[in-house]
Amino acid sequence: MMRPEVAENVYLPRVAVLDRVVDEIQDVKTFYWHFEDPADREAFKSFRPGQFVQVTLFGAGEMPLSLPPSPTEGETFFTVRRVGSCTEALHGLRPGDKFGVRGPYGNGFPMGSFHGKNLVFVAGGIGLIPLRSCIVYALAHREKYRRIQIFLGARTPRDLMYRDKLLEWERSAGVECYLTVDRAEEGWAGNVGVVGSLFKKPGVEVPVEDTVAFVCGPPVMFRFVIRDLAGMGFSEESIISTLERYMKCGVGKCGHCCIGVAYVCVDGPVFSYRQIRKLGEDI
Amino acid sequence: MSMRARIIHRDDVLKIVDLLRRDREVIAAFLGRGRDSAFGVVTDENRDRVQIHVPNPHYPPKRYVFPHIERIMKLRGGNGEVRIEPTYDAPRRAIFGIRSCDVAGIWHLDRFFLGREFRDIYYQRHREALFLVNVVCTDPGCDIDEHCFCVCADTGPAARDHFDLQLMDLGGDEFMAVAGTPAGEAFLDEPIFRRGTAEHVERRRRILGEVRKHFKEMTTSWFSATVRYVSQGKILDKTWEEIGVRCLECGGCTYVCPACTCFTVRDRQVGPNEWERVRLWDACALGGFTRMAGGHNPRRAVHDRRNRRFFRKLAHYFIQRELTMACVGCGRCNAVCHGDIGMPSVVEMIRRATAPEDKMEPVEGTPAGSK
Incomplete structure (x- = not known):
């Protein structure tokens, strides 16, 4: 259940702390992290596979990231390729550094x-x-x-x-x-x-x-x-x-991910191929 | 009329502005040079220049609920201390003289930002602090221009609801005032209002009937057919391409649209380790709107983007989803578009290309007023 202060302002990130970084492949790393506030940690446990979060890097901005962990695992992490300014900033973080996370968003896999x-x-x-x-x-x-x-x-x-x-x-x-x-x-x-x-x-x-x-x-x-x-x-x-789109809000308001009759952030990002074809854009 | 109607003397109408100014900022449209007009704050100096009949400004009143640029939070990070703090700035405001199309625009924004799963707190705070005095467009020389099509969008010339107070010029020295909310209702207790009669109600009806005749007879009467064509995917690719070719990608249509909602978010540095997060209007007409990190852009061609804008506004799915259409018939997009692909023109282009193919609607000739 969402807590009142989080429910009131859906755009407000919660503070997260980086625990450790693992190299995956060239330009791709996995970032293990936890929410600073135990209440956020508790609330986040119920995310579903296929959902995503909006991540704030101080000085760089905010970006959507998919969630590779399963809710059945004990740890939260992102796996991210360095490709733009926000991902670059994330790659520059060291254990103990803080950033912002809000979510989870999206429908997830049923x-x-x-x-x-x-x-x-x-x-x-x-x-x-x-x-x-x-x-x-x-x-x-x-x-x-x-x-x-x-x-x-x-x-x-x-x-x-x-x-x-x-x-x-x-x-x-x-x-x-x-x-x-x-x-x-x-x-x-x-x-x-x-x-x-x-x-x-x-x-x-x-x-x-x-x-x-x-x-x-x-x-x-x-x-x-x-x-x-x-x-x-x-x-x-x-x-x-799952569809990836440029997103600014994650909650169906900013309009960037709107294709066909869907807002990828709230109606997706998980779609059947039939739905994707009807939406009428490339993946 | 189910709502409580009152009559106010022409000389007293601006007293409504004075009453509102006691406890809020009042916005009104002021005439500039020529036919230009712009919304501005009513002050002691300009109060006497507030007019009832004035061309509707191109820059819409949307910004009083959804500012063009708005700081939404302060961020402090780096060097251990981290703080994320929302910032709100929603002064008590009234818009005096907002047109019916723009009232419908705000109602659309209400449905969009406050409906569904997620509520937009910034919009909500602006909206709850806002009092709307709607003026019915009755002066054909001043209130209505060749671009207006509220009659087709079913939003005017007289808004049916979603205002706090509505004023309508009944000719002579009389205006009719109608309340649309309890706040507006309370206003009618002021001594400047007196009771109306059945004759006033009758006069209102007659004037509205007359006013409707002053709208340019346009093919926008094809609005609902276009909604069906768009919703059923009947529009030919070549029509979107033709529309795309004429789009200069300036974003003007979205800028002046009272119902467009898209925004982007930027963090700007305001000090060492301090940033403010602002959101600002964005436009689907712009090429970078859907471009992702790394450069992949799933929506490349300009006609894809035009298709997007009109689909979003006209598809039955979205009308049903918001229970209101993202086009209110103000005609601003037509007035500012250099490529002549504002909504009425697009409806006409779609009609011309699609109707002959439409088995449901064999078309002989064209409606009056179009080529």
Whole structure:
């Protein structure tokens, strides 16, 4: 439940403290943090996979960031690529530094409505960031879902992030995890090719009936994967993704993320491919 | 008329301004040079220049509830001490003489900023401090120009509600005053008001009937058909492209629009380790509106952006969502647009291109007044 002072002013960030920083891949780091006020920490626990937050960096401004942790984990963190002025400022923070966070916002993935289904996660590059939350969440509620598959593509082996998690998933009996890279490097004995090529690998069998496919990645990867999935018999409703847009408020007011009949921040960011097509813009 | 109507003498009308000024700042439209007019604060010096009939200023009164630039919080960070503190500046205000289209604009903003899941506290504070004295447009030479289409947008010439007090010139020396809220109702107890008669009500009805005839007969009577075309996705790509070609991307239409709501947020440094967060109007016409960090812009072409603006204003989905349309028929966008793609012109372009394709509505000829 929102507390009165937070509910009154939806634009007001709460103070957060950076705990530690972990290098993921080139220009991408994971920032572990906590809210300074225990009441904020408590209120934040109920976020859903696929939701996002608005993060304030003093002197740089505010930006939306997706939440890679699952609410079933004990820690809160962001994984962020250095790409603009706000992300640059975040990358410059040291443990103990403070910043602002408000949220969570957005609809999130309706994980409850997927009970009894197969889950197929298809991620390209840092598209794994929002999907990480769902994967960890689904594995924490393993009995609720049928088969769980992860297909992950990266440019090179050096671009594979969340390595510990990847190892864990590869070794886990409860999940089938397939990796591929566009360009192999010395020491890489795995698959080479775009992520869609994994679907046709010998020994890989992707369930289509009663299956939800989560697809996140760069626009070009998204288009090809959609085509592959459609070819395999996935309906537009059974493919879901998240949209990224420039956002200033996160609460459906500033207008920047409004496409078609939706405000991505409040009606999304999670949409089925059918919805995305009707909204009429590129991902 | 269900509301309590009162009559006030022409010589007493400005006393309403004086009464309001006792405990609030009063804004009114002042005539500048030529036909220009602008909203300004009523002072002892300019009080006698307040006019009942005056061209509606292009720069809309929206800024009294949604300022063009507004500080929303102070931030202090770095070197250990961190403070985030909201700042509010919402003085008690009245707008004297706000037109019916602009009253509808504020009502749209009410629905947008205060409705749905999240409430905008900054807007709310401005709005709660605001008293609206609506003046019905009755003077064809002064109040109504060739761009006005409130009759089509169903917002005027007389607002039906959402004002505190409404004044209407009944000719001669008499004005009718109607209260729209308890605050307005309380105002009618002032001794400058007296009871109206059935004749006054009848005169009001007759004048409104006459006034309606002074609006340029425009194709904006196609408004509702356009809403249907937009909502059903019937508008041809080439129409959006044609509209896009004519857009100079100046953002003028959004600047003068009483119902546009988009804003951006910037932090500006005001001292060592101190910033203030301001929000300012933004415009979907501008190329950078949807550009993300890293440079990816999902909405590249200018006609995508024009499509966006008109879709947002006309699609049935949004009208239903806010229960009010994001176009109030003030005509300002048409008056300021160098490419002649203000709302009435766009409605006409859409009609001309879409109607012949529309099986629901086989069209012979065109409505009067259009080419």
